[in-house]
Amino acid sequence: MSEILSETARKTVLAPLFESGWKMTEGRDALEKTFVFKDFPEAFAFMTRAALWAEKWDHHPDWSNSYKRVSVQLATHDVGGISALDAKLARKMDSLVDSD
Numbered sequence: 001m002s003e004i005l006s007e008t009a010r011k012t013v014l015a016p017l018f019e020s021g022w023k024m025t026e027g028r029d030a031l032e033k034t035f036v037f038k039d040f041p042e043a044f045a046f047m048t049r050a051a052l053w054a055e056k057w058d059h060h061p062d063w064s065n066s067y068k069r070v071s072v073q074l075a076t077h078d079v080g081g082i083s084a085l086d087a088k089l090a091r092k093m094d095s096l097v098d099s100d
């Protein structure tokens with residue numbers, strides 16, 4: 001069972017994510033980032049790759065797609081906030097983009 005990230009853990013775990021463009025969502029304990037791709041196939045390919053990790057880890061993003069933009073929010077519904085799993089999925093999403 002995941003746990004909400006402690007204040008101490010947030011300082012170390014979230015700092016690198018903020019550096020790579022993740023932000024805290026307003027009014028919700030969640031991480032968010034909008035990825036912008038070259039075109040729709042690139043955006044959808046990213047979603048497909050991320051979806052496979054999400055399913056493997058049984059941890060799923062709240063996200064939407066509009067043309068070449070993918071807007072992502074990550075939170076752990078079971079605990080009502082950010083857990084280590086959200087940081088892990090955020091890092092994975094970043095790595096999927098970097099490896100293009």
Ligand SMILES: C[C@H](O)[C@H](O)[C@H]1CNC2=NC(N)=NC(=O)C2=N1
Pocket residue numbers: 058059060061075076077078079
């Ligand atoms: C039953 C299943 O394991 C849970 O509902 C999982 C599925 N995916 C999930 N995804 C996210 N983001 N948060 C959860 O709490 C969560 N719970």
